[in-house]
Amino acid sequence: MAQCTALTRTGAQCAAQALTGSQFCFTHDPNAAGQRAAARQKGGINRKRSVNGSALPTNLDLESAAGLRAATAIALNDLWQVEHGVGWGKVIASLVRVQADVVKTVEIERRLDDITAMLKAKGML
Numbered sequence: 001m002a003q004c005t006a007l008t009r010t011g012a013q014c015a016a017q018a019l020t021g022s023q024f025c026f027t028h029d030p031n032a033a034g035q036r037a038a039a040r041q042k043g044g045i046n047r048k049r050s051v052n053g054s055a056l057p058t059n060l061d062l063e064s065a066a067g068l069r070a071a072t073a074i075a076l077n078d079l080w081q082v083e084h085g086v087g088w089g090k091v092i093a094s095l096v097r098v099q100a101d102v103v104k105t106v107e108i109e110r111r112l113d114d115i116t117a118m119l120k121a122k123g124m125l
Helices: 030-047 065-080 086-121
Strands: none
Touching: 065 086
């Protein structure tokens, strides 16, 4: 395959391989403008999906501890499937801490609900 004949912004020749039957690569070929636009759109749509390809839920209740627990679990599960560097490890560690705090909060809410129900049953509320 031949090298793309387009010049980069720095004035150097593009290092990409030219498309078959063209002197330009996919990025520089004026006849591929529609395909490039479709690829950008597809990339934007795929960015809205989780790593495992499932659509991210939009109806999570982020005002409740249970909803926050579900949101952090989804984020953790998706991030766990992607290999990254040190930044990835920091994000995972942070989400694990958040998840632990949320789990504690959910348990406290459950206990408070139980106590409230018990006090109501005894006529104390």
